[in-house]
Each structure stands twice: as C-alpha cells, then as structure tokens.
Amino acid sequence: MSLGRFLVKRTLQGVLVVWGVITVVFVLRVISPGDPVTFIAPLDASPELKRRIASDLGLDQPLYVQYGEYLAGLVQGDMGYSYRRGLPASEIVFGRVPATVELAVASSLVAMVLSIPLGVVAATRRHEPADYGATLFSLLGISTPNFWLGIMLILVLSVQFDLFPTSTRPVGFADAFGQLVWVRFEGGLSVGAPLDVGAFVETLRTWLWYIALPATTLGTYFTALITRLTRSGMLDELGKEYVDAARAKGLPETLVRYRHALRNTLIPIITVLGLQLGTLIGGAVITEAVFAWPGLGTLLIESINVRDWPIIQGSLIVIGTSFVVLNTAVDALYAYLNPQVGYE
Template identity: 50%
Template sequence: MSLLKFTIKRTIHGIVVAWAALTIIFALRFISPVDIASALIPPDVPPTARESLIEDLGLDQPWYVQYLRYIGGVVQGDLGYSYVSRISVNQLAINRLPATLELAVAATLVSVVLSIPLGVISATNRHQVPDYLASFFALLGISTPNFWLGIMLVLLVSVMLGWFPTSGREFGFYEAMRLLILDGNRYGIIQWLYHITLPAITLGTYYVALLTRLTRSEMLDQLSEEYVRVLRAKGLPETLVTFKHVLRNSLIPVVTVLGLQFGSFINGAVVVEVVFRWPGMGEFLIRAIRTVDWPVIQGTLIIIAITWVTINFGVDILYTIIDPRVTLEGESE
C-alpha cells in the first residue's frame, strides 16, 4: 500500500470517527435530564414569551431537522451562538483554545523531561535501587488525582511558600513572545512561565508513569539486541552506546504514544484549568455546563473531538515515515 492510499484510508477512517463523535455529542442534549428551556427561561415568564424564545432557538423543531442543521453548521465551521451571551461560539473558542494548547504543550514537556530520564535510569539499573525508586515515583504520579495534586501544590507552593501564583495568568504565550521579540522585554515570558509552571506539573505528572514504563521496556528490549553487544565489543563507551544508539532506537514508540497522549492532555486540562482558573477550554466548558449553554458545550466538545482525531491521524502518518521497519499495511514485508 502506497503512502497516498494509506493517507486516504486514514482520512476516511478519521471522518467516520469524527462523524460518530459529532452524533454522540448531539445526542447528549436529548438524553440530558435538564430541560434547556426551563434552565434558560425564568418560571414567571408568560407562556407566549416562552414559546417565542423556544421557537427562536429552534428547539421546537423535530430532532432530525435540528441534527441536519447542526451537522451542516459544523461542516461550514459554524458552531452556533451562545444561549447566554449570544456571542458566536467560534469567537469564544478562539479566545480560549490557545490557553489550553499552551497548557497541553507545557505538560507534554514536563512528562518528557521526567519520564525519559526515569526510564533510562530504570533500564540501565534493572532490579536495583534506582530502578525501584524510579518505578515508585512513576507509580505515585499516575496514582495521584490531578485535582488533589493541584490543590496541594496551591496550598504548599503558592499559599505557604509564595513561590508561584495560585491561579490565572497575566500573559499568553503569543503576547509574551511578541513583547520579547519586538520590545526585548522579558517580563512577559517570565510571567508566563511563572503562571504556567504549577498547572503544567499538575497535568504532566499523571502521564509520567506510562512513558517511563514504555521507555524502560523499549530500552531493555534494545539492550538485548545483537548490535549492542557488537558496539560494546568495539570498545565504545557505555554512555555512548546507551544514549546515542539504544535510547535513539527506543524513542520511536515513545514518540508515537506521546503524540496520542497529547489529546489526553487536552481532555485532562478540564479539571486542571478549573483548579488553577486557567482561562482555557476546560474552564469554558464547566461554566457552560453550569448555565446549560448547549451551543457552547457542543462546540467545546466538537473542538476537543476533532483535535483528538487530527492528532491520531498525524501520529499514524508520522509513524510510517519515521520507522521504516513498519509497513503501511502493518505487516512484515
């Protein structure tokens, strides 16, 4: 199978998955126990005004009419208007999405910085004290709920020690870099790092365990390969063998899983953003749920779902390019 055919096949698969996700998101509104009209309209409003508002929102139309209009809007890139603010969901999401992406990227960096060294230490010190300590630390990370870790960091590091702010942010990454490049002012980037550190640690440590165990497993597999014995027989230093050859060959599956986990970072950011009042999609979604603002809820979930599908598609294509040992059909040639 050629790369073009593989790409087309994956594209069709991604479209089907995206359509299924959109349908499930649409169905959530009809299985929800909350009546949208009752949540939006005060009980003392006259029946005529109530019926008029329901008609304006299109809630009086049959479900299949609403579904077709909903799918048509998504295909055209129109996510509708907020019931509460009457502002375009597209505009609201554009203002919120960068903050979530910033947090996801920062959490990914935290995971990489912690997990790969831990995985290398575990593999090169198998069944020794460093291996047990690294495994314990990784297990502790995945066993700790994000919201609890975030609250503890706020209480200990922010409130008691005063090292970092408790919530919010002063600058986005774009504004901070623009200030640095155009004016040479480092205040913006320093403040951005100052505010994103605790949320990134809170979100990133949860995925350290998976990447650590994967790095360790791949390193052990590579260390048992014939080429490692050949390199050692040639007299190459152990550090060079470990980091230049073994670790490099072990990172291909790690990169693949890391790409897939990036979508999980976006999903997991919901709770972390609420704890730290980070102005991203997660806090945006929780606020919409509280006010039963369904266009905003649907729009946020749609963006998350499409982002997830896109990341998976990109990882599939990237994996076939960076690892020539894997055929496009997933079988040995």
C-alpha cells in the same frame, strides 16, 4: 503505501470519526435531562415566552431538521450561538483553545524532559538505588490524584512560600511571541530596527510563572507513565542481538544506548504521547478548575451547568478532532523513527 495516500486515507477515516462524534453529541443533547429554555427564560416566564425562546433558538424544529441545519452550519464553520452569551459558539470555544493547548503541551514537555532520562537511567542501572528511586517516583506519580497535588502545590509553594501565583492566566505564550513580531513589523520599522527583547522576556517570564504549577500538576501522572514505559522498553531493546552486535563493533556505550536502543524505544512512547496529549487537551478539567485556568475544560463544565449546548457541542467536537489529528500524526511519525514500519 506512500505517505500521501496514507494521509488521504487517514483523513477520510478521520472525517467519519468526527462525523460520529458530532452525531453522538447531538443525540446526547436530545436525550439529556434538562431543557435549555428553562435555564434561559426568567423564573416567572409565561408559556408563550418560553415558546418564543424555543422558536428563536430553533428548538421547536423536528430533530432531523435541527440535525441537518447543524451539520450544514459546521461545514461552513458555524457552531451556532451560545444560549447564555449570545455570541458565536465558535468564537467562544476557539478563544479558550489556546489556554488548554498551552497547558497540555507544557505538561507534556515537563513529562518528556523528566521521564525519558529517568527511564533510561532506571534501565541501565537495573536493581540499583537509581532504579528503585525511579520506580518509587513512578508509583507515587501514578497514585497521586491531580486535584490533591494541585491543592498541595498551591498551599505549599504559593501560600506558604509565595513562590508561584495561585491561579489564573494573565498572558499567553502568543502574547510573548507577539512582542517580537509586533515590534519587527509594526509601524514600518527598518530591517535593522532593534527588537523589544526586554518586553518579550518579561512576558515570557510571567507566562512561565503562571503555568508552572498547573503544568506540573497535569504532567505528573504522564511523567510516571512514560518513565515506566521507557524503562521497560529500554530493558527489552538492550537485550536484543543488534545491541550486542553494536557493542562488539566497539561503538561507545552512550551511542549504543541513545542512538540505537532509545530510538527504537521511542515508537511506543510516541504512541502514548499522542494519545495522552489528546487526553490532556480534553481531560484537563480538574486541573483547570483548581487553578482557575481559562481553558476548554472549564468552559465545558460551565456550559454543562447551564445547558448551553452550542458551547458543549463545539467543545466536544474540538476535543474529538484533536484526537483524530494527533493519532494521524503519531502514525505518520512511525515510518520516520523505524523505516520497517510501513503506512499500512
């Protein structure tokens, strides 16, 4: 099967999965306790006012009508309007996505930079102090709750030593990148006009300063998981015949480890990376709450507390779609890393 046919097939499957997510979320709205009208209406609201609010929100329609109208709106990019804010749900949800994506990607980068070298060192120095240290680090990382680690980092590095801020996100990565793009194209500047590199560096430094602790907190478990996976995969690959053949040809040990063994080890690592990245996007609620990070997880919790279902549905749809897209991308990368893996 060619790459094009594979992508078409997986896209159609992904559409069905997303449709299933939409349907499940809609059913959850129906069966969940609590009436959105009760949270919206004043405490002394009359029954007539409550009926009017329900009519304005379309909650007095039959369920199949509500479901059909919601699907029709989603096809057009309309997720409805927030019950509490009165703004388009798509505008609110997608406004929070960049913060969550930044946190998920940053924590993944932290995990990959630390875990793969640790796993390789642990595998190549088996039963040595380096191996024991990496194993102990993995055990601690998997066993440490994110919320406790986040609080400890705040108390020690932020409160005690004043090295990092405790919370919030004053700037995003797009703000730093926008410094260069804005100066280059705004106001009809010539091609050779100097760029405001100082503003870019300052904005990027601020972003890194604020995201360091949340990314470390969220990526600790991921780091430990990838370290253990890299170690076990490298041990398996280093014991195979093609590695012995490469060494017999006189190839340098570094080339054998990183060009051959590590490349084959990356296949299961990329699988876990794709799945965990989707999990980080949808499961960063605790970390976002600890650091007051204005992401999708915080928005979801806030909306659940007030039964703002358009926001809840939109958030869950975005999270489900991210899983589908990431899984498709991971499968497509298989053939690049290992040509023996087809697109079947």
